[in-house]
Amino acid sequence: MSTKRIAGPEIERLIQLLAKVPGLGPRSARRAALHLIKKKDQLMAPLAGALAEAVEKVTVCSVCGNVDTVDPCSICTDPRRDGATVIVVEDVSDLWALERAGAMNAKYHVLGGTLSPLDGVGPEDLNIRSLVDRVAAGGVSELIIAVNATVEGQTTAHFITDQLEGLDVKVTRLAHGVPVGGELDYLDEGTLSAALRSRTSF
Template identity: 65%
Template sequence: MAKGPFSLAAADVERLIRLLAKLPGLGPRSARRVALHLIQQKETVMRPLAEALADAAEAVGVCSRCGNIDTADPCEICADPRRDPASICVVEQVGDLWALERASAFRGRYHVLGGVLSALDGVTPEDLNIETLIPRAAEADVTEIILATNATVDGQTTAHYLTERLEGCGVTITRLARGVPVGGELDYLDDGTLITAFASRKGV
């Protein structure tokens, strides 16, 4: 027996809900509310959102130098001659980079690891963007590597590993200090806390 138009529509809506539920912070119930809002605002929200997602999927990629996401490679930050080439700030995720940029706390360049070392989750150094960091740290104009991993157990483990790997590069290695609470994550900190943490960084 062929499905009627209502069944087809319902299947499409359920597919939308399942996809929305995969987004961070959205469970099945929240995804249903978002789906309903999108459907009710089809012309003003849903269609523009669909177009923006399609454009982003086509244009946005990963910077081959630092791991940031942008529509250009190298990304805008790597290509900006006004950024200080002497300092590289190492962060876990692109969201952390965005948080630091939002606070205007740093004017150097970045390196995105793409995660942290985790024995529990089976994340090893080979799973992270570490091997490209070593030659960057050894470049003549680089004098400081700032380890801005989160103040979690895995973040501290990753920072310790990176400190050992960077020892022979001839650069000063610093970590974010006062202002970042233990267990805190950069993307959730206010701008003042981030600025204080950068101003108080110290050698390791």
């Protein structure tokens, strides 16, 4: 792809910025820019406004690490939620996924990643201290560690469990098993073994 300027500097800059949005590459950024230009009033202007508003208002919750336009976030201040149960997630996207599932009416704690010594991510880079402080302050009876079932996720889960040593809190984790709608034939041995070990009666 040449770096030849094919449009005015304003349009070029828009394409360059759009190309940095995950899900869009250089080619689709051009297509997106053209679509936005064609739908100037219906899409480009509202999107510019929504982004500017988000830049101004969106903040990170000082209690749980969620993103919202208020601090503490609307989940932390929601009186209908059971604050005694806190679900620990790696990222806000995991919080959103669990909220869409809508299975728990709990509160959250967003770690902001997983421990990864190779990438230089240590405990001080994650919201682990604030989690321990939150539990130590009392009122939390169960901590559901809902990190990804990856090596880094599990390492982080073990580290957190160690840090909570001596605090009066029940620490649980998500069940392993067959995904709903999943076919056994396509599942790995680890998942199948876990599903068998954790079998339940009809």
